[in-house]
Amino acid sequence: MDLRLCRTLLFLPASNPRAIAKARDLEADFIVLDLEDSVRDEDKARARAEAAEATRSGFGGRPVAIRLNRAGSAHYAEDVAAARESAADFVVLPKAESAGEAADAGRLTGKQVLAMIETPRGVIEAAAIAAATHGLIAGTNDLSAExxxxxxxxxxxxxxxxxxxxxxxxxxxxAAFDGVYNRLEQDEGLEIECREGRSFGFDGKSVIHPSQIAAANRLFGPSEAEVRSARRLIAEASGGAERFQGGMIEAMHVEQARFLLAKARLA
Structure with a gap:
């Protein structure tokens, strides 16, 4: 699956089986089972077991990842072992600061890697990290604090x-995914962040509560007007630079329209 088509990444504490069960009926495009910040130290071992079991049961064909603890932390080695034996499609590496860390996570787990950019060093090294991964996630809370x-x-x-x-x-x-919105409901602030994130070019939004999914899906997915325009553009394009709806289009606009329709089909 092309991860750029995903509108929402739902982060769940892997230590919460009720939340995991509920997620199977939610409309998030990508599920992230968290072993890091949302899980207390005394619950880490149980969270690893719950995460592995959840990946084996699956989420209706949607991609699923396990978020590890930070490379070099006291929990990292056990997280890596659990992820390697799981049926997860991806691992999420928090606070990534080098391409080597990202490559090691993939090699050790045997999984595709998404890296979270959460520190100044991570931002500076983002290009190298991206080249060693299948996507970047903005860790806006930690980055703001730093x-x-x-x-x-x-x-x-x-x-x-x-x-x-x-x-x-x-x-x-x-792929590139925007960070979380901290208030645990859909409100005007969430919609503002989603519109801003899409305007920056992010593919989708990280979410931490079921009530945030619908708004993020809607605002990171194509509108009906965008779908109609894309279909018309593709139908009318005949090659080269040409006039369309008062402007000029060329081959790249046709490719953009096709990608937008692919995202609409997922929705």
Whole structure:
């Protein structure tokens, strides 16, 4: 599956079997079973077992990942072993800061890797990291804390880092996903972040609560008007530069339209 088609990445504590069971009926495009921040140290072993079992049961054909603890942490080796024996399609590497870390995660687990960019060093090394992965995820909470951006100050101070993550992913030809919205419901703030993230070029949004899925799916998915326009563009394009709806189009616009329709089919 082309991960760029995914609109929502739902992060779930792997230690919460009720949340895992509920996720099978939710409309998130990609499931991430978390062994890191959402799981207490005393629950890590149980979370590994729950995550492995959940991957074997599957999520209706949707891609599933296990988020490891940070490379070099006390939990990393056991996480790697559990992920290697699981049926997960991917692993998510938090706080990635080098291409070597990302490559090692893939080699040790035998899984495809998504890397979270959550530190200044990670932002600086994002292009190299992206080239060693199948996608980047913006870790906006940790990155805000590392940059000294106080809670409630918005995302203006993250704009350069977020755009650099998208640029790195595009240069490597991999997916890019926006970070989480911290309020646990759908509200105007979530919609603002989704629109902003899509305008930056992100493929989809990380979500942490079922109530966030519908809005993120809608705002990162093509609208009916966009679908109609894409179909018309493809039908009318005959090659080369030509006029369409008052503007000029060429081959790249046809490819964009085809990709938009592929995303609409997933929805």
């Amino acid at each position: 940059l000294g951006i106080a809670v409630g100050q918005g995302r203006a101070g993250l704009a350069y880092a977020l755009q650099r993550i998208v640029l790195a992913a595009r240069a490597a030809g991999v």
